[in-house]
Amino acid sequence: MENRSNSNIHLLKKIAELLNEETELQQMLSCALQVLINGTDFSTGWIFFIDKSGGHSLEAYHNIPSSLSEEGCCLLRNGGCWCVNRFRAGKLTKASNIIECQRIEKSITEERGDTGGIVYHATVPLQSGNESFGLLNVAAPEKTHFHDHELALLESVAFQIGSAIKRVMLTKKEQEVALMQERNRLARDLHDSVNQLLFSLTLTARGGTMLSEDQNVKETFSTIQSLAQEALTEMRALIWQLKPQGLENGFGEAVKGYAGMLGMETIVKVEGVVALPSKIEEALWRIGQEAVNNAKKHSGQDCIYFFLKTSPKLVVLQIEDKGCGFQYSPSRSIPSMGIQGMKERAANLGGEFHIDSRPGSGTKITVEIPY
Numbered sequence: 530m531e532n533r534s535n536s537n538i539h540l541l542k543k544i545a546e547l548l549n550e551e552t553e554l555q556q557m558l559s560c561a562l563q564v565l566i567n568g569t570d571f572s573t574g575w576i577f578f579i580d581k582s583g584g585h586s587l588e589a590y591h592n593i594p595s596s597l598s599e600e601g602c603c604l605l606r607n608g609g610c611w612c613v614n615r616f617r618a619g620k621l622t623k624a625s626n627i628i629e630c631q632r633i634e635k636s637i638t639e640e641r642g643d644t645g646g647i648v649y650h651a652t653v654p655l656q657s658g659n660e661s662f663g664l665l666n667v668a669a670p671e672k673t674h675f676h677d678h679e680l681a682l683l684e685s686v687a688f689q690i691g692s693a694i695k696r697v698m699l700t701k702k703e704q705e706v707a708l709m710q711e712r713n714r715l716a717r718d719l720h721d722s723v724n725q726l727l728f729s730l731t732l733t734a735r736g737g738t739m740l741s742e743d744q745n746v747k748e749t750f751s752t753i754q755s756l757a758q759e760a761l762t763e764m765r766a767l768i769w770q771l772k773p774q775g776l777e778n779g780f781g782e783a784v785k786g787y788a789g790m791l792g793m794e795t796i797v798k799v800e801g802v803v804a805l806p807s808k809i810e811e812a813l814w815r816i817g818q819e820a821v822n823n824a825k826k827h828s829g830q831d832c833i834y835f836f837l838k839t840s841p842k843l844v845v846l847q848i849e850d851k852g853c854g855f856q857y858s859p860s861r862s863i864p865s866m867g868i869q870g871m872k873e874r875a876a877n878l879g880g881e882f883h884i885d886s887r888p889g890s891g892t893k894i895t896v897e898i899p900y
Contacts, residue, residue, distance in 0.1 A: 536568075537678075537682050537685075540564070540565070540568040540569070540682075541682075541685055541686065541689065543564055543568070544561050544564050544565065544686060544689055544690075545689055547560050547561055547564060548561055548689055548690065548692075548693035549693075551693075552697065552700070553697075554588075554694065554697050554698075555588060555589060557693060557697065558576050558588050558589035558690070558694075559589040559590075559591070561589075561686075561689075561690055561693075562574050562575075562576060562589050562590070562591045562665075563591045565667070565686055566591050566592060566667070569667075569679075569682070570669055570679075571667040571668065571669050572592060572645065572647075572668065572669045572670055573590075573591065573592045573593050573594065573645060573647065573667070573668050573669075574590065574591055574592075574593075574665065574666060574667040574668070575587060575589065575590035575591070575593060575605060575666050576588045576589040576590070576655070576663060576664070576665050576666070576690075577613060577663045577664045577666070578662055578663040579613060579616055579617065579661075579662070579663045579664065583617045584842060584899065585613050585663070586606070586879075587602055587605045587606045588663070590602065590605065593605070593645075594642075594643050594644050594645030594647060595641075595642045595643045596633070596636035596637075596641040596642045596643055596644045596645075597632065597633070597636060597644075599641060599642065604632045604635060604636055604641070605632060608632070608635075609631075610630070610631040610632050611627060611629075611631050612627055612650075612652040612664055612666065613664070616654060616661070616663075616664055621652065621654050621664070622654065623653070623654070623680075623684060624651060624652070624653035624675075624680035624681070624683045624684045624687070625651065625652055625653070625680070626649070626651055626674060626675050626680075627649060627650055627651065627652050627666075629648060629649060630647065630648065630649060630650050630668070633647055633648060633650075634648075645668075645670055646670030646671050647668045647669070647670060647672075648671075648673070649668065649672060649673050649674075650666045650667060650668035651666070651667055651668070651675040651679065651680060651683060652664050652665070652666045653665050653680070653683045653684055653686075653687040654687065654691075655687050655690050655691040655694060656687070656688070656691045657688075657691040657692045657694065657695035658695075660691075660695065661691075662691060662694050662695075665683065665686070665687050665690065667683065712771040715771050719764065719767065719768050719771070723764055724761070724764050724765065724768065727757055727760050727761040727764055728761060730753070730757040731754055731757040731758050731761060734750045734751070734753040734754035734757055735750075735754050737750035737753075738750040738751050738754065762790070762791070765790060766787075766790065766791065766822075780799075780805075780810060780813055780814060780817070780837060781797040781799055781835070781837070783814055784797060784814070784817045784818075784821070784835055785797060787817075787818055787821060788821045788833060791821060791822075791825050792825070792831065793821055793824065793825055793831055793832065793833055794831055794832040794833075795821070795832070795833055795834075795835065796832065796833075796834045796835070797835040797836075797837070798834075798835070798836045798837070799836075799837045799838075800836070800837070800838040800839070801838055801839035801840060805839070805844060805900065806900055808878070809844065809878060809898055809900050812874045812875070812877075812878055812898070813837070813844070813846050813896065813898070815870075815871075815874055816846065816848075816871045816874055816875065816882075816894075816896055817835060817846070817848060819867045819868075819870060819871050820833065820848040820871070820894055821833060822867065823867060823868070823892075824850045824852065824892075827852070827853070827855070828850040828851075828852025828853060828854075828891070828892065829852045829853050830850050830851055830852040832850070832851070833848065833849070833850045834847075834848070834849045834850070835847070835848055836848075836849075842899055842900065843897060843898070843899050843900070844897075844898050844900060845895065845896070845897050846894075846895070846896040846898075847893065847894065847895050847896075848893070848894040848896075849891065849892070849893045849894070850891050850892055851891045852891050852892065853888065853889065853891075854886045854887050854888050854889055854890045854891050854892050855886050855887075855888060855892070856886075856887065856888055857884050857885075857886045857887075868884065871894070871896075875896050875897075875898060878898050878899075878900075879898070879899055880896060880897050880898030880899065881895075881896070881897045881898075882894070882895075882896055883895045883896075
């Protein structure tokens with residue numbers, strides 16, 4: 530008993546040190562799970578995150594049997610199971626023996642291969658205070674019951690992981706706030722300095738055109754005025770990129786305002802109740818902003834169409850212009866850094882990004898992001 534207690538203390542200390550050192554969430558979860566499995570009699574484990582709408586995602590796993598790992602761990606990533614359903618119903622508040630693993634059961638029924646002798650698993654919620662983030666599941670071959678000391682260890686580990694998840698999330702939120710504050714500061718500085726200088730240059734060049742009688746001088750001042758006006762438009766667009774004006778009034782108003790500044794007409798249609806998390810709304814805004822830029826530069830049209838549709842778990846944004854289009858193939862790398870950036874913004878939120886374009890047929894962008 531004493532040896533087991535000392536071993537558990539050593540294991541908890543090792544996990545705590547690891548959790549304190551890591552700052553990247555998935556790496557932290559994977560390493561903590563690996564240390565737990567290697568330091569106990571458990572042979573395999575996996576971690577689910579479960580969002581407020583009940584959707585679950587596989588965040589980490591270690592040494593899972595081939596029947597669960599095949600096809601990108603599709604049995605773990607998709608569908609429901611008893612432990613997730615109990616968590617959603619608020620019936621999982623502490624470490625618990627689960628009678629059977631529905632996902633393992635399915636793999637046996639479908640003859641997917643080796644299950645590692647696993648039929649049952651223990652599960653414990655990942656919590657910090659009143660917040661719950663998901664589940665930690667562990668299993669061992671032929672094991673049909675988990676002892677109290679094993680469940681107590683799992684609860685301690687889950688508490689450590691839950692606290693670390695909360696810390697990482699708070700740190701990330703602080704970084705996002707700091708980034709936004711820096712963007713706002715840069716936008717103010719550019720508006721108060723460079724933007725005003727360019728505006729003054731535009732007025733001066735216009736005055737020079739009117740005052741001079743020499744045609745060559747007039748043309749020179751006119752060129753300066755045109756270049757200054759173009760730079761002023763670019764500067765205002767940059768300020769919008771740093772600090773989108775109108776986003777507080779919704780996605781549609783922000784897109785219309787930005788496109789109008791560039792001389793583009795925008796038709797926006799919204800379907801469903803739009804109450805999106807701020808990070809998703811900003812990502813959609815940035816994608817829409819880049820689409821407007823591309824349409825302005827390349828489409829040859831002065832109108833762009835936006836259709837935003839929301840459902841309880843998914844937001845879909847479609848952006849279309851009736852311009853000249855371009856040759857695009859999903860199998861080839863995307864040459865435009867702007868388009869690549871749009872794709873990455875969607876991917877960072879677990880979403881998908883598609884382009885449909887052909888010469889003479891315009892361009893259609895579709896973005897799907899779960900939330």
